[in-house]
Amino acid sequence: MTTDPSGGAVFFGDPDSLRDPDYLVGPDPLDHLEGLGFPGPPPPGSVPGRRGGTAPRDTWGSDRGLDFTERELAFRAEARQWLADHSPGRLPSMDTPRGARAHREWERELAAARWSVVAWPEAFGGRDASLVEWVLFEEEYYRAGAPTRIAQNGISLLAPIVFAHGTPEQQQRILPRMADGTDVWAQAWSEPEAGSDLAGIRSRATRAEGGWILNGQKIWSSRAPFADFGFGLFRSDPDAERHRGLTYFLFPLDAPGVTVRPIAQLDGDPGFAEIFFDDVFVPDADVLGGVGDGWRVAMSTAGNERGLSLRSPGRFLAAADRLVDLWRGRGTDQPAATERVVDAWIGAQAYRYYTWDTVDRLRAGGDVGAHGSVNKLFWSQLDVDLHETALDLLGPEQELVGPWIDDYLFALGGPIYAGTNEIQRTIVAERLLQLPRGDERRPRTDREARA
Amino acid sequence: MRFALTDEQRAFADALDALLAAADVPAATRRWADGDPADGLHLWGRLADLGVTALGVPEEHGGLGGTPLDVAVALERLGYHGVPGPWIESVALAPALLADAAPEVLPELAKGTARVTCAALPWAPHALDADTATHVYLLTGGALSRARVDRPLRSVDPARALAPLTPEETIGTVDDRVVDQVALGTAAWLVGAGQRLLDDTVAYVTARRQFGRLIGEYQAVKHALADVRVGLDFARPLVGGAARSLGSAVTPEDASREVSAAKVLASDAAHRAARTALQLHGAIGYTREFDLSLWLLRVRALLGAWGTPAFHRARIAASLRGA
Ligand SMILES: Cc1cc2nc3c(=O)[nH]c(=O)nc-3n(C[C@H](O)[C@H](O)[C@H](O)COP(=O)(O)OP(=O)(O)OC[C@H]3O[C@@H](n4cnc5c(N)ncnc54)[C@H](O)[C@@H]3O)c2cc1C
Numbered sequence: 001m002t003t004d005p006s007g008g009a010v011f012f013g014d015p016d017s018l019r020d021p022d023y024l025v026g027p028d029p030l031d032h033l034e035g036l037g038f039p040g041p042p043p044p045g046s047v048p049g050r051r052g053g054t055a056p057r058d059t060w061g062s063d064r065g066l067d068f069t070e071r072e073l074a075f076r077a078e079a080r081q082w083l084a085d086h087s088p089g090r091l092p093s094m095d096t097p098r099g100a101r102a103h104r105e106w107e108r109e110l111a112a113a114r115w116s117v118v119a120w121p122e123a124f125g126g127r128d129a130s131l132v133e134w135v136l137f138e139e140e141y142y143r144a145g146a147p148t149r150i151a152q153n154g155i156s157l158l159a160p161i162v163f164a165h166g167t168p169e170q171q172q173r174i175l176p177r178m179a180d181g182t183d184v185w186a187q188a189w190s191e192p193e194a195g196s197d198l199a200g201i202r203s204r205a206t207r208a209e210g211g212w213i214l215n216g217q218k219i220w221s222s223r224a225p226f227a228d229f230g231f232g233l234f235r236s237d238p239d240a241e242r243h244r245g246l247t248y249f250l251f252p253l254d255a256p257g258v259t260v261r262p263i264a265q266l267d268g269d270p271g272f273a274e275i276f277f278d279d280v281f282v283p284d285a286d287v288l289g290g291v292g293d294g295w296r297v298a299m300s301t302a303g304n305e306r307g308l309s310l311r312s313p314g315r316f317l318a319a320a321d322r323l324v325d326l327w328r329g330r331g332t333d334q335p336a337a338t339e340r341v342v343d344a345w346i347g348a349q350a351y352r353y354y355t356w357d358t359v360d361r362l363r364a365g366g367d368v369g370a371h372g373s374v375n376k377l378f379w380s381q382l383d384v385d386l387h388e389t390a391l392d393l394l395g396p397e398q399e400l401v402g403p404w405i406d407d408y409l410f411a412l413g414g415p416i417y418a419g420t421n422e423i424q425r426t427i428v429a430e431r432l433l434q435l436p437r438g439d440e441r442r443p444r445t446d447r448e449a450r451a
Numbered sequence: 452m453r454f455a456l457t458d459e460q461r462a463f464a465d466a467l468d469a470l471l472a473a474a475d476v477p478a479a480t481r482r483w484a485d486g487d488p489a490d491g492l493h494l495w496g497r498l499a500d501l502g503v504t505a506l507g508v509p510e511e512h513g514g515l516g517g518t519p520l521d522v523a524v525a526l527e528r529l530g531y532h533g534v535p536g537p538w539i540e541s542v543a544l545a546p547a548l549l550a551d552a553a554p555e556v557l558p559e560l561a562k563g564t565a566r567v568t569c570a571a572l573p574w575a576p577h578a579l580d581a582d583t584a585t586h587v588y589l590l591t592g593g594a595l596s597r598a599r600v601d602r603p604l605r606s607v608d609p610a611r612a613l614a615p616l617t618p619e620e621t622i623g624t625v626d627d628r629v630v631d632q633v634a635l636g637t638a639a640w641l642v643g644a645g646q647r648l649l650d651d652t653v654a655y656v657t658a659r660r661q662f663g664r665l666i667g668e669y670q671a672v673k674h675a676l677a678d679v680r681v682g683l684d685f686a687r688p689l690v691g692g693a694a695r696s697l698g699s700a701v702t703p704e705d706a707s708r709e710v711s712a713a714k715v716l717a718s719d720a721a722h723r724a725a726r727t728a729l730q731l732h733g734a735i736g737y738t739r740e741f742d743l744s745l746w747l748l749r750v751r752a753l754l755g756a757w758g759t760p761a762f763h764r765a766r767i768a769a770s771l772r773g774a
Pocket residue numbers: 186187188189190192194195196197219220221222223272413416417418419420421422423426
């Protein structure tokens with residue numbers, strides 16, 4: 001991979017020196033977690049089996065009326081025990097060299113115990129877990145305070161497509177190495193001129209002997225600075241209609257002609273990157289799905305991203321628990337903050353039940369479809385509200401860099417990525433409420449409007 | 452694992468929809484508000500024939516022995532159609548309220564010949580429709596009394612006659628937690644009412660034109676309605692989850708906390724639906740003669756009934772603080 005650290009305006013210096021705790025002068029920021037209301041490292045020997053922090057109080061309640069089967073409960077118990085014994089707690093940011101290494105290490109540990117991709121078939125390192133078991137695993141994962149997954153984009157956005165549209169050869173080549181964190185994948189869809197209007201992509205693929213030549217530019221590709229491969233759409237037929245003539249390609253980020261230029265996100269870490277393609281050769285074996293069929297193939301994952309796969313409820317339940325803990329420690333006498341803490345907690349509960357409702361619908365043969373947009377609108381707003389509430393509770397300390405700030409800055413991206421919330425509202429209105437599309441895209445003048 | 456409604460619950464909801472869509476509920480509600488309950492009482496009888504009033508009553512008292520979820524499903528539909536009368540009190544509260552203190556009322560309740568209303572401090576200081584109810588109770592500090600109706604008060608919703616009560620003889624002691632049942636019923640009703648406001652508004656904006664196009668084509672209008680949809684879609688499973696908790700072996704404290712969460716979120720969602728509906732209807736929505744007012748005003752009234760959002764948030768806070 002060729003990285004270009006001198007990226008001028010968009011990249012503020014060497015990614016390594018900016019945020020990697022190895023390079024920081026002074027104590028490791030993770031040492032301050034306790035003071036900021038995050039569970040810190042446990043006193044030696046206090047929590048048997050736990051390597052990382054102590055989990056906050058768990059307000060998720062019992063199973064309530066959810067009626068899990070014996071098998072589901074046994075699966076959950078096994079996951080809970082393993083995670084309690086092995087979760088490393090928070091790791092350094094995965095968007096730093098040290099953090100990326102630590103996260104890959106964690107992926108390998110998960111995979112060795114077959115917890116990295118529980119819903120995959122056993123042949124590919126999974127446990128053939130049902131949808132219910134998968135959600136239970138996710139709940140346990142966050143309950144244990146385990147780190148966010150560096151393999152996430154690959155597992156939730158690419159893998160479903162490889163299972164559905166990949167050749168057996170592609171499946172063998174891609175999936176096991178994704179499952180154990182050997183290969184980290186980055187999604188390369190957006191372009192400078194194609195954000196919300198994704199079908200406007202211009203990066204092109206031209207036919208060559210035995211494959212294709214890629215040219216153009218992608219941007220905002222999460223994980224790309226430390227990832228190994230990318231997947232994305234290219235225009236393979238310049239004469240076809242916007243949504244046609246697109247093809248889905250896989251490519252190594254260190255291929256000749258690929259330049260990855262990291263971009264620092266709000267938190268200063270190079271969380272995403274620009275990717276430049278300069279006559280990059282991709283063999284036919286790295287076309288995913290049919291030539292010209294890229295849009296349809298890609299859209300079959302967009303629903304996943306907004307719907308279940310990206311934001312399982314455990315994430316918000318755990319964050320709400322941390323918030324409640326913070327509030328108990330320092331804010332119960334602030335009535336305005338109390339209301340917001342309660343609302344964040346309610347939101348996490350609602351998200352949990354909404355998810356179980358969705359799971360039931362999917363099991364009955366339904367699909368996520370435009371409901372994924374409803375889901376995305378809810379969790380992205382909840383995430384921002386919850387973290388803003390936490391910061392307000394911290395008072396003047398709120399500006400101190402630490403886990404709350406990190407999580408807050410992360411949450412701020414939610415309403416933008418995976419399709420902005422404005423786009424999602426339009427989808428909900430047009431597809432679920434059946435409101436007329438009209439031709440609002442046509443510019444109108446004031447005069448015309450009054451006429 | 453099972454979370455979705457059963458086929459039976461769906462079929463019951465469909466049957467209620469069919470009956471109520473064919474009855475002219477808005478006309479019955481308007482007459483009820485004018486002091487002429489005949490149509491509303493007729494509707495009470497027809498819904499009783501379908502089994503609504505028997506839902507929460509145990510089988511040994513002639514009821515159907517349904518779960519709190521069955522009750523919530525029914526009340527959501529009644530909220531959708533805006534039926535007048537002390538339904539939430541009779542269907543969600545009365546069976547638990549009277550189980551020990553006045554079990555002799557239960558068979559009448561199941562048959563639909565008894566209409567029960569109740570006030571309970573601090574949840575609901577005034578009794579709803581005490582003038583047309585057959586049984587009027589007051590719950591204070593765990594003591595349940597028969598009650599006399601004082602001078603009536605006017606509600607923002609003309610179809611809700613409210614009255615302060617004076618206790619007469621005490622007939623038993625009741626665990627205050629029975630009130631969770633009626634708070635949850637109110638939440639279910641609010642989800643139904645909110646959904647109705649959304650549906651009617653979607654219909655309106657797809658018919659009304661301004662500037663030469665349907666107002667539903669404008670993105671500001673679409674986005675406002677999308678937010679209403681999100682709110683309702685998330686309130687409904689929370690109501691369902693709380694109903695399951697009430698009906699299962701969960702600790703009462705957990706169940707109460709979930710009921711409060713459901714009431715808060717359902718109130719927020721219905722309130723947003725009401726405000727958006729009014730705004731998008733423009734001036735016609737601001738009139739009494741247009742039926743939208745029936746739901747707008749009912750939602751406003753129910754936001755405060757059986758625990759205001761502030762009350763329920765405080766209850767959750769207390770529970771989280773002590774957890
Ligand atoms: C943290 C983060 C991670 C990301 N990761 C990836 C990744 O891994 N891979 C990848 O390919 N991309 C990624 N993205 C990019 C993301 O998908 C785009 O930012 C997003 O699709 C919006 O495109 P844009 O930024 O070009 O904004 P624009 O499309 O220019 O939109 C700007 C504003 O205009 C509004 N707008 C645009 N069109 C309309 C419309 N028709 N109606 C109403 N409002 C409209 C938008 O809602 C937004 O508010 C990431 C973004 C972020 C913030």
